[in-house]
Amino acid sequence: MLSTPQNRKSFRTSLGLVLATFLAWPGASSAHFQELIPDRDILDEDTGNRVELAMRFTHPMAGGPLMDMAAPVRFGVVSPAGREDLGNALERVEEDGKATYRARYRVKQPGDYVFYLQPAAYWEPAEGVMIVHYTKVVVDGFGAEEGWDAEVGLPVEIEPLVRPYGLWTGNLFRGIVKKAGQPVPFAEIEVEWRNDGSVTAPADPYVTQVIKADANGVFSYAMPHAGWWGFAALLEGDEPMKNPAGEDVSVEQGALIWVQARDMK
Template sequence: MHTIVSFLTAAILTVLMTASNPAWAHFGAVIPSDDIVTKDDPKTLRLQVKFIHPMEMHYMEMLKPRQFAVVHGGKKTDLLDSLQASKGKSPDQTEASTFWTADFEIRRPGDYTFYTEPAPYWEPAEDRFIVHYTKVCVNALGLEEGWDRPVGLETEIVPLTRPYGLWTGNVFTGQVLLKGKPVPFAEVEIEYLNESPGNRHAVVPPADPYVTQVVKADAGGFFTYAMPRAGWWGFSALTKADWTLKQDGQEKEVEIGAVYWVHTFDMK
């Protein structure tokens, strides 16, 4: 009898602990130092490539990506060798985790879509791997051309809203693709990057559902969301890969994410 009671007590405690500590949403991130480069701006971008919980500013250890590149004028340029390891952590983390930085010099006008394919991340709490294909677009020197074109990743978000020059309160509309085809009724998670430059006061969510916003795409894979605060916003559409990876000799599922980042600015 004592054994049964002990077992039930442990089970109840496990449920309560799980309920009080919900899983945070993971986001791949590619954050440039500027999203619009004018003739008067510095022409060298600093890009940060991370795997984080954006609202909580919680860093996860990130191995060197498998791909890091930019598309400009329909041409892809490999930037993998430009990545340098760095360390970061949230105020409540005791140990810093690895993220990556790179410098990129703007030489010509147009839209620059930076993207990354990370090394698979093993998440023991979910018993699966995570791979987030992440994109961001930077406009340079007034030529607005290329932002609405897919890159050709296994899964990706293609913007229908021009993804720069956005005021706070504007909406962002995108289409979720998997192997180049729309994903009907895809679930899209949205988070604010609490460490956005210029964000003087970190957002303190009043309850857990405020941390990660969720919208559903329509039958064509299209979704829309209005951004209520200035800074960087991440959009992540998750699907299950049709391939697996081995962990400790066992085949495990892989969550693949199509992630896109946009920046909003307060109208003054």
């Protein structure tokens, strides 16, 4: 086709519509992350033996928006006492007109408590996929510091190679991405900081950090700011799922772990 002023104008108009549509999508410049955030990750005599966990599906670095959560499929904990189903502890909480969940738990003995969540699959029409983020976080109970690397046995999971609590800002966090219990070579991991409103990203690439695991599925990342950091290895599911229209679509399986860094003071 010959390039004419009319053709060029039509191209610019079409391109502008595409870009406008893309930028209008929720999360166009930030990633979906399933949050599983405890109100404290280390319990001691001063804090007591109770922990509250908040579950939201959102864009953490962008500060939102929240996505509506259906009732989780599984919620539980692996602890010194074994595996415990905590589904009955879930409480639905509405925030900004969206469903989120929370749960309270009482630590019964010293040890590390690996909380895990399998949310209901979320349909993301902008990406044409169902999203399931298998998420976990570790809480230390009374200084035992044992069991933090226990695997839950989720379909996709991150095994921490660094104790995932008691971390200073700037510490290097390392983990292994696994699927069906086996390392995933060269897996891609998205990393986001849970923004408290104090930081504005200077450009879109700063919102979601992207790293790759090595040939053994091992990744590392130095956390540059205090707060909660989410590490999400995004893998393709083996089987399609039905979207709300009843169509077979791909599944994004996320292996996600949350860790907290603190400033030295």
